[in-house]
Amino acid sequence: MAKPRTLPLTCIGEGTDPGGLLPAAHAKWAAANAFAGQRGRLLALPEANGGIAGYVFGLGPAEDRPKLVLGLAAAALEPGSYRLEGDFGDPSLAALGFRLGAYRYDRYRKGKEAPALVDPPDADAAEVQRLVDAAFLARDLVNTPANDLGPAAFERQIRDFAARHKMRVTAIVGDDLLAQDFPMIHAVGRAAAEAPRLIDLSWGKASDPKVTLVGKGVTFDTGGLDIKPASSMLLMKKDMGGAANVLGLAHAIMDAKLKVRLRVLIPIVENAISAAAFRPGDVLPSRAGMTVEIGNTDAEGRLILADALALADEEKPELILDMATLTGAARVALGPDLPPLYTTDDRLAADLVAAGAAMGDPLWRMPLWAPYDSYLSSRVADVNHISHGGHAGSITAALFLKRFVRNAGAWAHLDIFAWAPEAQPGRPFGGTDQGIRAAYGVLRQRYGRSPQ
Template sequence: MAKSKSLPLIAVEHDALPDSLGPVERHWAKANGFSGQRGRLLALPGEGGTISGYLFGMGKADDRPALLLGQAAAALEPGRYRLAGSFGDPSLAALALRLGAYRFDRYRKPRDPVAFDVVEGADAAEVSRLAEAAFLARDLINTPANDLGPDAFEKEIRAFCKRHKLEIKVIAGEELLKANFPMIHAVGRAAAEAPRLVEFTWGKAKDPKVTLVGKGVTFDTGGLDIKPSAGMLLMKKDMGGAANILGLAHAIIDAGLRLRLRVLIPIVENAISGPAFRPGDVLRARNGSTVEIGNTDAEGRLILGDALALADEESPELIVDMATLTGAARSALGPDLPPLYATDQELAQQLMTAGAVSDDPLWHMPLWAPYDAMIASKIADVNNAGASAFAGSITAALFLKRFVKQAKAWVHLDIYGWAPEARPGRPFGGTDQGIRAVYGYLKQRYR
C-alpha cells in the first residue's frame, strides 16, 4: 500500500494534544475525554463515517513502558499506519510497533496484517533483526509439541542454519552415549523420537569465543514424577530457552558482531515409557560427576549439564544459557522478570542495564554458595533436585554452575518464555525473554 494511503497514528503525551490537530479533531478528543492517558487509543472521524487516523496516549514520561506503542499496534484494525506525534526514541518506537503487531496464525485463518511505514530516524536494520529474533522465538514456543517434537525442532534449526549458511552437527540416539553425553540420552531415551544435541558455529575462529546454550525440552510430562494436568498444560513451552537462544543467535549473526559464536541445543522429550529414567537412579555426567535423581521433573538441568560441560571445554570468554527451568523463579519474580545468575557481578549489572533500555528486564539473583548443601547427595556428587522446597531457582543455578569451570564468565537466565496476559509489545502466548538484553550487551562489547 502506498505511503499516502497510510493512516496516522499520533502519539500524544499526557495533557498535550498536538498543535497539528485541527479544531474538529481537538473538539472530538475533548468530547471523548481523551487527554493522552497512557494506553488509550481513540479513532478520529473522517469524511462519510470513515476513520481518518488514531490518537494514542503515551501518558507521563516517568510512568511509561519502553514498548508502550506495542499496545497500540495490538489494538489497531488491519491496515497500514504511519507514526506521528511525540514518541521518543524512533528505533524503540518502531520496534514496539512491530512486536505489538505480532500474531500466531499457524492454526487459524490469518488476519490481514497491521503494518507501519518506516519511522523517520529509526535504525530500520536493527529494528528488523530484533523483531525477527523475537518472532522466531515466539513462533517456536507457540507451536504445540505434536508439530514440534525433537525431529521437527531439529528441522527448524537446520532451516535456520541454511538461511544463515552455517554448518550443523547433530549427535542423536545411541551416538550420544558414544560421544559422552549420558544425561541428555537418559532424559530423552523414553520418547518415541530420539534425544539429540545440535551444534553450529559462526564467525571467525580468532575472535572472542561466546557460546550460547538453550534448553530444548519439546514437551515435559515430568517423567515418572509425572506432572498434574494443570502443570503439564503449558509444557510445549519447555523448549523456550532454546527458542530464545536461536532468536539471539539470529540477531548476533545479522548484526555481524565481532565474536566467534557457538550454539549448543540439547533436544529431548521428557516422556514416560519402559526406558524412562527413574527417581533414585545415579547418572554419570559428561564431566565425570555423578548425579542422583531426586526428581525426574528436574530434567532440564540434566541436559544442560552435559551441554555446559561441552561448552566449557574450550574455555570460552562467555557462556550464556537460557532455560525455562524452575517454577520457583516464577514464584519469586513472576512471569515477566527472569532471574539472572552470573559469575561476574559487573557483567550482571551490564546485562540488567541493557535489558532496562530495551524493555527486556532481568533481575540479578545470587549464586548463594551455602545453598549448595540443599542439593547434596549421600551416594553421589550431587542430587538434581534435593530435599528442600526452598530457593529452587538458586539451587538449580548452583547445580548448573558445577559444569562450568574454565569459561571466563557464565550467565544463566531462568526464563518463563510465556506471556500469560498481553502487555505492551508482548501479546499473549510464547514470548521472547533475554534476547534484547544479552544482544544489547554483546553489541556494546563486540561491535
C-alpha cells in the same frame, strides 16, 4: 489498484494538550471523548465524509511509561498501514514496540492481518527488523505444539535456520550420545518415541572471541515418572523456550555481523514416560565426570543443560550464556515477566540488566548464594540435582548448573518463562521472547560489528 493509505497514529502523553499536536477539529473531538493521553487509549479521528482520518494514541505518564508502549496500539489497530506522529520518543524503540505488538500466530487458523508500520525516518530500520525477526522466530517456535515440534522436527527447523545463516552444524542422536559422552541428555530423552539429540552450531571466524549460547530444548515435559498434574502439563510445549530464545539471539548476532566466533548448543529431548524412563533415585554419570543423583524426574532441564554446558566449557570460551524455562520457583519469586539472571560476573550482570531496561526486556539479578549449595548434597553421589526441601528452587538450580562451568571467562544463566499469560506492551498473549534484546545489547556493545 489504488495504493492503501498510510494513516497517521498521533502519540500523546498523559497531561499533554492534544491541541498542540492535532488539527483544531480533531483536538475538539479528542476532548469530547475524554481523551487525555491515558496509556493504551486508542481513539479514531473522523473525516468529514465519515471515514477515518487517523488515530490518536495515549502513551500514559512519562514517569511510568513502558518502553514498548506502542505495542498496545498495534494490538488494537485494524489492518492497514500507519505512520507515527506526535511525541513518540526514540524512533527505533517506538518502531520496535509497535512491530512487536503486531505479532500474530496464525499457523492453525486465519486471523486478521497485522497492522503495518512505516518506520519513522530517524529509526534504525535494519536494527529494528533484526530484533523483530529474532523475537518472532522465538515466539513462533514456542507457540508450535509438540505434535508438530518434536525432537526430529525441531532438529529440521534448526538445520533450516543454520542453512539460512551459513552455519556449520552437527548432530549427535540417540545412542551416539552415550558413545560420545553425553549420558544425561540420553537418559532424559531415551523414553520418548523420538531419540534425544544434541545440535552443535557454529559461525564466524575462529580467531574472534568465542561466545557460546546454550538453550534448553525439551519439546514436551510430562514430568517423567514424577508426572505433572494435568493443569501443569498444559503449557509444556513451551519447555523448549530456552532453545527458541537462544536461536533468536543467534539470529540477531549473525544478522548484525558481530565480531564473535559464535557457537550454539541445543540439547533436544522429550521427557516422556515408558519402560525406558529414568527414575527417581537413579545415579547418572555426566560429561563433567560428576555423578548425579536424581531427586525428581520433573527437574530434567538442568540435566541436559549440564552435559551441554560441560561441552561448551571445554574450549574455554570468553562467555557462555544459557537460557532455559527451568523452574517454577523463578515464577513464584519474580512472576512471568521478570526472568532471574545468575552470574558471578558483576560487570556482566550490570550490563545485562541495563541493556534489558533500555530495550523493554527486563531481567533481575538473583544471588548464587553459596551456602545453599549444601542443599544439593547426596549420600550416594557427588551431587543431587535438586534441593532437599522447597526453598530457593531457582537459586539451587543455578548453583547446580554452575558446577559444570569451570573454564569459561564468564557465564550467565537466564531462567526464563517464555510465555505471556496476559498481553503486555509489545508482548501479545502466548509464547514470547525474553532475554534476547538484553543479551544482544551487551554483545553488540562489547563486540561491535564486522566491516560490511
